[in-house]
Amino acid sequence: MDWEAITVEETASLTRTPCECCGKTTLQADGDLHHGNVWISCYSVRWSNCSDAPPPLLTVYVGDGSDGARADQRWAIRSYWRSEGLGLDDWSAEERAAITLFTLLDREDVLDTPFATEYWSMIDAIIMKDSRLEALRA
Numbered sequence: 001m002d003w004e005a006i007t008v009e010e011t012a013s014l015t016r017t018p019c020e021c022c023g024k025t026t027l028q029a030d031g032d033l034h035h036g037n038v039w040i041s042c043y044s045v046r047w048s049n050c051s052d053a054p055p056p057l058l059t060v061y062v063g064d065g066s067d068g069a070r071a072d073q074r075w076a077i078r079s080y081w082r083s084e085g086l087g088l089d090d091w092s093a094e095e096r097a098a099i100t101l102f103t104l105l106d107r108e109d110v111l112d113t114p115f116a117t118e119y120w121s122m123i124d125a126i127i128m129k130d131s132r133l134e135a136l137r138a
């Protein structure tokens with residue numbers, strides 16, 4: 001799947017909340033990805049202007065998006081957008097305890113699988129096409 005063929009739909013406006021430590025703005029952009037007329041995933045990008053904050057975090061959700069779907073029918077994958085680029089990242093124990101609606105895939109679950117290629121196309125589409133990420137691309 002070519003990232004250029006993936007359409008980004010910005011489903012919510014940018015959410016702004018004050019950072020708990022310094023009051024600087026934390027932002028979140030949510031959206032859906034489509035390939036042709038087919039929905040392929042939803043995603044969120046979270047970043048902060050706080051100097052103590054981690055790099056921007058992209059989370060992609062794939063699988064059955066319907067309300068009744070079980071956790072083993074949908075998956076969540078994430079990547080931090082570091083200055084040297086994006087890589088696959090693991091979930092923390094706290095996140096594993098808190099997130100029960102999805103199967104959380106770590107780096108080792110995705111690396112060198114056919115899905116990894118698709119994942120990077122989705123990530124490229126998000127970072128290239130979501131207009132709210134303009135400041136992060138600069």
Ligand SMILES: [Zn+2]
Pocket residue numbers: 019020021022023024050051052053
């Ligand atoms: Zn802060």
